[in-house]
Amino acid sequence: MPHAVDFGTVSMTGLETSPVADALAGLRANEARYFKNKYDHEFTVEPAADARPTVDWVHRILEEERGIVIASRPLEATAFQVENIRMAYVFYESGLSVNVMYTVDDGGKRAVGFKLSDGMDVPGELSSFKFARQKSKLAGTIRGSYFVIKGEY
Numbered sequence: 001m002p003h004a005v006d007f008g009t010v011s012m013t014g015l016e017t018s019p020v021a022d023a024l025a026g027l028r029a030n031e032a033r034y035f036k037n038k039y040d041h042e043f044t045v046e047p048a049a050d051a052r053p054t055v056d057w058v059h060r061i062l063e064e065e066r067g068i069v070i071a072s073r074p075l076e077a078t079a080f081q082v083e084n085i086r087m088a089y090v091f092y093e094s095g096l097s098v099n100v101m102y103t104v105d106d107g108g109k110r111a112v113g114f115k116l117s118d119g120m121d122v123p124g125e126l127s128s129f130k131f132a133r134q135k136s137k138l139a140g141t142i143r144g145s146y147f148v149i150k151g152e153y
Contacts, residue, residue, distance in 0.1 A: 054078065
């Protein structure tokens with residue numbers, strides 16, 4: 001069952017098995033705040049098992065674009081469209097968040113973003129990426145990286 005992410009009161013619901021559950025919950029809330037403020041979109045998530053098409057789409061892009069297979073178990077996912085941008089997020093037990101930004105118009109921006117929760121190590125499958133740091137009141141220090149999608153999905 002999908003549930004709205006409240007960025008006013010950060011909740012670990014759905015993320016309890018993560019060793020960095022507090023930070024991952026803050027990261028998820030940080031994303032919810034961004035979409036509410038920028039697009040007036042309510043960020044909802046559901047268990048990854050209930051969002052299999054979204055998880056599979058994200059995993060397909062990672063595999064086909066860069067040969068990346070995320071070792072951690074997906075906990076939650078969401079997919080939605082704001083304006084002409086299709087968005088998908090998968091939150092993993094390790095504290096990793098992967099998002100796909102896919103502009104539906106030809107020639108638009110398309111990218112995969114990685115965000116690491118405060119306190120987690122860089123996963124081996126992402127060791128070739130350089131991560132920039134940003135501070136967040138909700139999530140502490142977030143480390144992020146991305147790559148541009150070249151194929152059609």
